[in-house]
Amino acid sequence: MRDLHVSFRTEEGVIQAVDGVSFSLQRGEVLAVVGESGSGKSVTVGTLMGLTRSPNAKFEGEAWLRTAQDGDGREGLELINASDQQLRRVRGEEIAMIFQDPMTSLNPVQRVGDQIIEQIQAHRDLGDAEARTRAIEMLDRVGIPRAAERARSYPHEFSGGMRQRAMIAMAFSCEPDVLIADEPTTALDVTIQAQILRQIIEMREESNAGVILVTHDLGVVAEVADRIAVMYGGQIVEHGTIDELFYDPQHPYTWGLLGSIARVDRDRPDRLPAISGLPPSLANPPEGCRFRPRCPHAFDACRQLPDLEHRGGRSSDHVDRCFLSDEQKRTVREVDGHVGLMGAGATS
Amino acid sequence: MARFIFRRLVSMVLVLFAVTIITFLIFNVIPNGKPEVRMAGKIPTETNIAAIREEWGFDQNVFVQYWTMMKKVFTGDLQSYFTQLDVGDEIVRGLPATLSLAIGAAVLWLMVSIAFGLYSAMRAGKVADRVLTIFALVGISMPVFWIGALMNHYLGFELELFPNGGYVGITENPIQWLYHLILPWTALSILFIGFYSRVLRSNVLDTINEDYVRTARAKGLSERRVMVRHVLRNSMIPIVTLWGLDFGFVLGGGAILTESVFTLEGVGQYAAESISQLDQPPVVAVTLFSAFFIVFVNALVDIAYAALDPRIRLEG
Numbered sequence: 001m002r003d004l005h006v007s008f009r010t011e012e013g014v015i016q017a018v019d020g021v022s023f024s025l026q027r028g029e030v031l032a033v034v035g036e037s038g039s040g041k042s043v044t045v046g047t048l049m050g051l052t053r054s055p056n057a058k059f060e061g062e063a064w065l066r067t068a069q070d071g072d073g074r075e076g077l078e079l080i081n082a083s084d085q086q087l088r089r090v091r092g093e094e095i096a097m098i099f100q101d102p103m104t105s106l107n108p109v110q111r112v113g114d115q116i117i118e119q120i121q122a123h124r125d126l127g128d129a130e131a132r133t134r135a136i137e138m139l140d141r142v143g144i145p146r147a148a149e150r151a152r153s154y155p156h157e158f159s160g161g162m163r164q165r166a167m168i169a170m171a172f173s174c175e176p177d178v179l180i181a182d183e184p185t186t187a188l189d190v191t192i193q194a195q196i197l198r199q200i201i202e203m204r205e206e207s208n209a210g211v212i213l214v215t216h217d218l219g220v221v222a223e224v225a226d227r228i229a230v231m232y233g234g235q236i237v238e239h240g241t242i243d244e245l246f247y248d249p250q251h252p253y254t255w256g257l258l259g260s261i262a263r264v265d266r267d268r269p270d271r272l273p274a275i276s277g278l279p280p281s282l283a284n285p286p287e288g289c290r291f292r293p294r295c296p297h298a299f300d301a302c303r304q305l306p307d308l309e310h311r312g313g314r315s316s317d318h319v320d321r322c323f324l325s326d327e328q329k330r331t332v333r334e335v336d337g338h339v340g341l342m343g344a345g346a347t348s
Numbered sequence: 349m350a351r352f353i354f355r356r357l358v359s360m361v362l363v364l365f366a367v368t369i370i371t372f373l374i375f376n377v378i379p380n381g382k383p384e385v386r387m388a389g390k391i392p393t394e395t396n397i398a399a400i401r402e403e404w405g406f407d408q409n410v411f412v413q414y415w416t417m418m419k420k421v422f423t424g425d426l427q428s429y430f431t432q433l434d435v436g437d438e439i440v441r442g443l444p445a446t447l448s449l450a451i452g453a454a455v456l457w458l459m460v461s462i463a464f465g466l467y468s469a470m471r472a473g474k475v476a477d478r479v480l481t482i483f484a485l486v487g488i489s490m491p492v493f494w495i496g497a498l499m500n501h502y503l504g505f506e507l508e509l510f511p512n513g514g515y516v517g518i519t520e521n522p523i524q525w526l527y528h529l530i531l532p533w534t535a536l537s538i539l540f541i542g543f544y545s546r547v548l549r550s551n552v553l554d555t556i557n558e559d560y561v562r563t564a565r566a567k568g569l570s571e572r573r574v575m576v577r578h579v580l581r582n583s584m585i586p587i588v589t590l591w592g593l594d595f596g597f598v599l600g601g602g603a604i605l606t607e608s609v610f611t612l613e614g615v616g617q618y619a620a621e622s623i624s625q626l627d628q629p630p631v632v633a634v635t636l637f638s639a640f641f642i643v644f645v646n647a648l649v650d651i652a653y654a655a656l657d658p659r660i661r662l663e664g
């Protein structure tokens with residue numbers, strides 16, 4: 001994805017939901033997109049499938065599914081300007097999506113198995129019996145007991161975790177190259193969250209799909225992601241491997257996110273630290289750095305918008321949008337105790 | 349399910365019982381409700397009235413009178429006070445016209461409403477939607493006796509495109525049957541089409557934003573399949589309830605105005621004539637007949653409802 005801009009015309013003015021987002025995803029890789037509500041992460045991934053298309057939406061930039069260099073014989077397709085017909089073939093077949101709320105994401109009046117069969121038959125030339133066999137096999141693979149029987153159940157007869165498993169079965173039923181999981185565990189019980197996440201990763205390992213995992217929960221990310229893109233105000237503010245972001249975070253917003261995770265290896269604070277203030281209005285974003293109004297370390301330079309480039313950290317692929325010098329960052333992090341996970345590891 | 353049907357039957361009987369009592373008692377309360385006075389002719393004499401009263405049993409107490417009438421309703425001996433015709437025969441005679449009108453119109457208005465409502469929702473805010481909205485409001489605002497009379501006059505009488513009222517049996521001549529019913533079907537359906545298409549339009553617009561519709565799109569289904577299988581099916585559930593109520597009403601002779609305007613001589617028109625003569629036996633019988641259809645079709649709708657929406661279970 002290169003320099004994606006998405007804006008919506010609304011009664012309150014033009015909302016710049018996504019403002020220059022770029023990233024890439026390899027086969028078999030898990031990219032986590034992390035940010036608060038309203039940071040543009042869901043719009044970014046929804047746009048890949050054309051789910052955000054509407055008369056009052058405007059798109060710029062490009063997103064390629066496969067590039068010419070892939071050399072697996074299949075042509076690349078640019079998704080932002082693709083026709084509805086081209087997108088329809090991509091949806092479910094090459095890019096599949098799992099949504100946040102499994103309670104409302106399945107059609108309440110259609111049997112679970114039929115909903116999976118419907119997707120298989122939209123893309124594969126299979127008869128009813130073959131498609132059913134495939135659907136049952138998928139339900140079985142995601143750990144639904146007595147899959148043949150349960151395929152005839154309606155969604156309301158499933159628990160939340162089972163519905164999300166059914167969504168996973170559906171998403172992988174056509175062996176997609178890319179899986180987008182938009183907050184797949186947010187609406188679930190804490191006890192189920194880890195199981196569902198593990199299920200997604202397990203299915204990914206079998207199919208070697210690339211996964212984009214959208215979440216606001218860094219704890220979810222830690223276990224499974226290869227790389228993390230932190231989004232704020234419609235932009236990526238920091239992007240690096242999971243080790244880089246957890247052990248050597250460069251952007252004050254990332255520090256804030258890491259600081260608000262409960263830690264079992266430290267003394268328990270009375271209250272978990274929170275980032276003060278509210279996310280910026282996307283209709284009227286702050287000038288310069290988007291995080292400036294909430295950033296305790298803002299200074300004059302922050303009135304200019306910092307580019308997303310390599311500024312600190314070891315690898316040159318670790319990029320961020322913060323003007324603070326490497327030295328300033330180190331000082332601030334030590335004073336504030338925002339030392340990343342490395343500090344904890346070093347002292348304990 | 350058995351429990352559901354049993355409970356439904358019991359409540360059905362209770363409702364029908366209440367309906368007959370109320371309709372019967374109304375005649376003891378309204379002015380000029382006493383039949384013996386009008387049955388005695390233009391210049392009633394005291395002796396005349398007393399004789400009629402005794403002959404027809406109007407001198408007995410209300411409970412006995414009610415009991416006698418209900419017995420006659422179920423043995424089929426009920427007679428009109430004014431025409432002395434058998435009420436059961438009259439209802440049976442009007443039934444083909446009423447059923448033809450009701451079934452044809454109900455199918456017509458349901459189909460057209462689905463088409464209009466769905467199209468309107470898919471074009472929401474655009475010119476086509478606004479035009480249909482205006483048509484719907486006009487349709488809702490036009491009383492059937494007025495639009496029916498206009499159709500009858502201009503299309504039937506002046507242009508002679510359609511017959512000027514009347515009913516021809518389907519077994520007699522199917523083409524004439526259809527020909528005679530086109531205007532009544534249309535007149536009766538207009539109001540319902542206006543109303544239903546508005547309800548369906550707003551249901552569809554609500555459903556379109558549901559998460560499972562987004563899922564259906566994300567699965568790569570065609571837009572047509574998304575609309576029919578996922579949006580329309582879920583939007584239809586409330587419409588089915590409405591349709592059941594209205595269909596039951598029209599089936600039981602509720603389309604009194606339409607039947608009268610187009611002189612279909614169905615159960616509704618019979619009811620209208622009987623009411624204008626304050627003729628107690630046919631009014632009670634027709635009311636009971638109508639109420640039966642409403643209650644019965646409603647029970648069927650509840651069963652259809654459970655088939656449409658698996659989250660609903662039929663329990664007592």
